Amino acid sequence: MVLTSATEAVNSGLQYLPAPNHQLTSPNQFLLPLTATVNAQDHLEVGGCDVSDLVQRFGSPLYVLDEETLRSACRQYRQSFERYYPGDSLVIYASKAWNCLAVCAIVASEGLGIDVVSGGELYTALQAGVPAEKTYLHGNNKSVEELQFAVESGCTIVVDNWYELETLTQITANLPAPVRIMLRLTPGIECHTHEYIRTGHLDSKFGFDPDQLEQVFAFVAKQPTLECIGLHAHIGSQIFELQPHEDLAGVMVGWLSQAAEYGLPVQELDIGGGLGIRYTEADDPPSIEEWVRIVCEGVVQACEQQQVPLPRLIAEPGRSLIGSACITAYTVGSQKVIPNLRTYVTVDGGMSDNPRPITYQSVYRAVLASQMSAEMTETVTIAGKHCESGDIIIKDAQLPPTKPGDTVVVLATGAYNYSMASNYNRLARPAAVLVQAGEANIILQRESYRDLVRQDRLPERLVEKG
Numbered sequence: 001m002v003l004t005s006a007t008e009a010v011n012s013g014l015q016y017l018p019a020p021n022h023q024l025t026s027p028n029q030f031l032l033p034l035t036a037t038v039n040a041q042d043h044l045e046v047g048g049c050d051v052s053d054l055v056q057r058f059g060s061p062l063y064v065l066d067e068e069t070l071r072s073a074c075r076q077y078r079q080s081f082e083r084y085y086p087g088d089s090l091v092i093y094a095s096k097a098w099n100c101l102a103v104c105a106i107v108a109s110e111g112l113g114i115d116v117v118s119g120g121e122l123y124t125a126l127q128a129g130v131p132a133e134k135t136y137l138h139g140n141n142k143s144v145e146e147l148q149f150a151v152e153s154g155c156t157i158v159v160d161n162w163y164e165l166e167t168l169t170q171i172t173a174n175l176p177a178p179v180r181i182m183l184r185l186t187p188g189i190e191c192h193t194h195e196y197i198r199t200g201h202l203d204s205k206f207g208f209d210p211d212q213l214e215q216v217f218a219f220v221a222k223q224p225t226l227e228c229i230g231l232h233a234h235i236g237s238q239i240f241e242l243q244p245h246e247d248l249a250g251v252m253v254g255w256l257s258q259a260a261e262y263g264l265p266v267q268e269l270d271i272g273g274g275l276g277i278r279y280t281e282a283d284d285p286p287s288i289e290e291w292v293r294i295v296c297e298g299v300v301q302a303c304e305q306q307q308v309p310l311p312r313l314i315a316e317p318g319r320s321l322i323g324s325a326c327i328t329a330y331t332v333g334s335q336k337v338i339p340n341l342r343t344y345v346t347v348d349g350g351m352s353d354n355p356r357p358i359t360y361q362s363v364y365r366a367v368l369a370s371q372m373s374a375e376m377t378e379t380v381t382i383a384g385k386h387c388e389s390g391d392i393i394i395k396d397a398q399l400p401p402t403k404p405g406d407t408v409v410v411l412a413t414g415a416y417n418y419s420m421a422s423n424y425n426r427l428a429r430p431a432a433v434l435v436q437a438g439e440a441n442i443i444l445q446r447e448s449y450r451d452l453v454r455q456d457r458l459p460e461r462l463v464e465k466g
């Protein structure tokens, strides 16, 4: 399918830009943030800010995060749970998608909790003011220090394996009050129709094997310092099907009734995250509301069938909360034309600010921010500047003709971009700005050369004596 122009795509049903009624649009179904428009200069505008201007002001590359899109996704999750689940519920943001102070603070201000997978993410969430009661620590190999930090902070610990269960029993031995834990279990749900990043199948490094359920429950029931309040499972990421989540609900409610037999005070069921987003026109994920409805109906139905009281239902979306809320603006530099073969358009970032293409062969779309209505007549490969042939951001991208200095914007970069960013080739990590109603605030400072050597140490004997 050949796009004519980014602006025209609005009207062609390709959903490059969302419909104007933000309340009704599920951000994960759009390529651009909800506030994206094309202004009178034919420039892309997000959050009321001209993206080309933002690059002038804050430099390049630049992550541009749209606050309204993020807040809207948070609200759609919360409101859908209120609509479709008769019991208590909590949405927690899987912050590994993008963990920083501002994002944690926004999400928490919408009433969501936060899931963290390391001491560093936990520290950031707490620094952002997220209440410990709404913070959940995951991970399949938490260190003793991380576990101690979690215990001190008062967050809930999602226990993944026997080693951790035993370590936690030792750490908490002399505590006056029990520590809240959940158990992560592998549901053994295979998804045949999609090749996504799976975590729910039996051959996964995460969680207790379901065969061990009885043993684990019996062990935990005997530990006075561990209060098992819930069960957790997460089946994978970038999922477009609804069936696996419906199946998961049934499996997990079965576990609930088993846990009750051991007298465990289990009231929470955490169904994980995984809803996909639209990265290209070909992607067609369900809306946030549809996903929540299926999950809720699945749990309610299973509880009726298995005669289990409704648990407090928790979901932990990451990608679908933040993925579509951000774009990355790059500046075009060199071009290499190989006649009859390929044209490389190189930008000033690459695998260090977006490692997903080289890691998962992820596909993205791009627009030329300064000429949104220009015809996309060129097929080019947008390359990064790293010393690695695989450092390609988009292969065969449709763009209008570009020249050095142009701002090319890669879409839907909110999830697993900044959070997976590196300093490969000693590139400084880009800045991120939060945009809202024409205002732009720095939420992540651009790194400087000084930052790059901050942790370097030069032993005295290596210092050249002149």
Ligand SMILES: *Cc1c(COP(=O)(O)O)cnc(C)c1O
Pocket: 094, 096, 097, 115, 138, 234, 236, 237, 238, 272, 273, 274, 275, 316, 317, 318, 319, 320
């Ligand atoms: C990554 C992860 C999530 C979020 O997955 P998304 O696909 O980003 O929604 C939720 N729960 C756990 C335990 C995870 O590891």
